[in-house]
Amino acid sequence: MRALLHFVIFMVFSFGIQEEGRGQEISTVSFDWLSGNWQRTNDEGLNQTFESWKKNSAMEYSGVGYTLNSGDTIFKENLRIVQKNDKWNLEVSGENEIPVVFPIINFNSHSFTAENKLNEFPKKIFYSFKEGRLTATISAGDTEIPFYFIKSR
Template identity: 40%
Template sequence: MKYIFFLLLLLVSCKPTSSIDEGSLDWILGDWKRVDDKVGQQTFENWQKSTDDSYQGFGYTLKAGDTVFKEYMRLYKDSTWILEVSGVNDSSVSFQMTDITPNSFTVENSQHDFPTKIKYWINDDSLKAYVSNVEMRLDFSFVKQ
């Protein structure tokens, strides 16, 4: 009987997980400054952890001291991870996570015009990202402040 209990415990604790659920996203946390910005602009992102399954992000661009762009981001886990972006369009846009590794994630929404795909990854001490669709890709490189 003791062996059956141990076997059941082992099976329950070793259940397989999908690649979309693996890994922590804590590597995105902090204050980030873009290093490949247009001349005369400064772009920043700030990421904070709300709960184990929820992160809040805020991105903005300054030009001549004025805020010329801002967006609010919420990365949360429902049945899968979702990135919700607001402040750019009239309503928020949700992107579903399609890939996650210990140091990256990709989200997609094929119904949105631009971007349809967003990828974030950590490379040494730099935060990298791109937004894209089939016609265009914009790359971003940030350093921690």
């Protein structure tokens, strides 16, 4: 029983305590698993979708997502994961010059969930990395759109 208690205490301090809907309050988070160039494997038609992520500092990652159709860019968005005031946020900008902020409400060593209940769509963004593949899912209510990626050059 004592060993179990020590394990639980260790896990709490290792991963931090989350406040649902308020973001993370620890600074030892790593999103390094996002780094690199990714190509979507479940595009429709002639579309080709890509994401590219890089680590700028221990407190900031930046990315760009874009879709090509017959060589023309038909969609582009800028992505940023940034820590401010001990909170992590995913910021998305594209059509709007002002980024839409999605506080990161949950994370572990290979995934995170960001949510903005006031945004029309998506309200929730989930990223995960497993077996060399990246999955990004955007959702609101009953609507869910998965993006499956593999590393590209």
